[in-house]
Amino acid sequence: MIRAIVYKSNTGFTKKYAELLSAETGLPYYALSENRVKSGEPVIFMGWLSAGKIKGYSKALKKYDVRAVAGVGLRAQDSAALNELITQNKISDVPAFYLRGGLDMNRLRGMNKFLLKMFYKMMSDKAKDGDAEALEIVDAYRNNKDFVSLENLKEMLDWYRSAL
Ligand SMILES: Cc1cc2nc3c(=O)[nH]c(=O)nc-3n(C[C@H](O)[C@H](O)[C@H](O)COP(=O)(O)O)c2cc1C
Known part of the structure; x- marks a missing residue:
């Protein structure tokens, strides 16, 4: 149980x-x-x-x-x-x-926030090439999904x- x-x-x-x-x-x-x-x-x-x-x-x-x-x-x-x-x-x-x-950037702190920002930069480059998953992550980053x-x-x- x-x-x-x-x-x-x-x-x-x-x-x-x-x-x-x-x-x-x-x-x-x-x-x-x-x-x-x-x-x-x-x-x-x-x-x-x-x-x-x-x-x-x-x-x-x-x-x-x-x-x-x-x-x-x-x-x-x-x-x-x-x-x-x-x-x-x-x-x-x-x-x-x-x-x-x-994702809620307002609630992330310190190293976790820093790492997520780096990840976001990588994803925004991919999103520019039309990668669907990257586009979703960029959206989540900008709009706190x-x-x-x-x-x-x-x-x-x-x-x-x-x-x-
Ligand atoms: C440093 C960092 C690394 C992450 N790595 C992953 C990952 O490997 N895979 C994933 O799907 N999400 C990843 N995420 C996103 C979180 O897992 C996601 O925002 C999750 O909903 C956080 O849950 P919590 O609000 O309970 O902390 C990462 C987030 C941060 C800040």
Whole structure:
């Protein structure tokens, strides 16, 4: 029996997914840093993506019995994003999900903001050549996009309900 949703969020999009998942499943949700769930308990872990890595995942694996993991990023939610998430985070024995979050430059700070600006510069060059994914990222950067939706959680919810 899964005990809780544990998440790590930097600017709030992963937290929104944790809230939505909690509302749908009735599971409580806590930030990883809160340390509210006892070691060894079965949990669902959700973390934001930075350079392909799910932040907090390795810590969560050491502390909890992670029964499913979700990575929240900016890129489009499709099977290519999920496959990369699985390889880059060496996920082998738990169900994994990729969820599209968003971008809010006003909430980014320090090194993360700097890195995102560099990434934006790269993407705007690609966008000039008509690259569709780059165009979307440039749009998200300029307009602070939020892609969080219940619809995006559908597969994860289907998994949860079937695992009950
Ligand atoms: C430094 C940095 C690196 C990022 N790397 C990725 C990435 O590799 N893949 C991706 O899809 N999104 C990437 N993003 C976008 C974030 O994962 C996205 O904004 C996410 O919704 C943030 O979630 P949060 O609000 O819970 O922190 C990156 C963002 C930053 C600031």
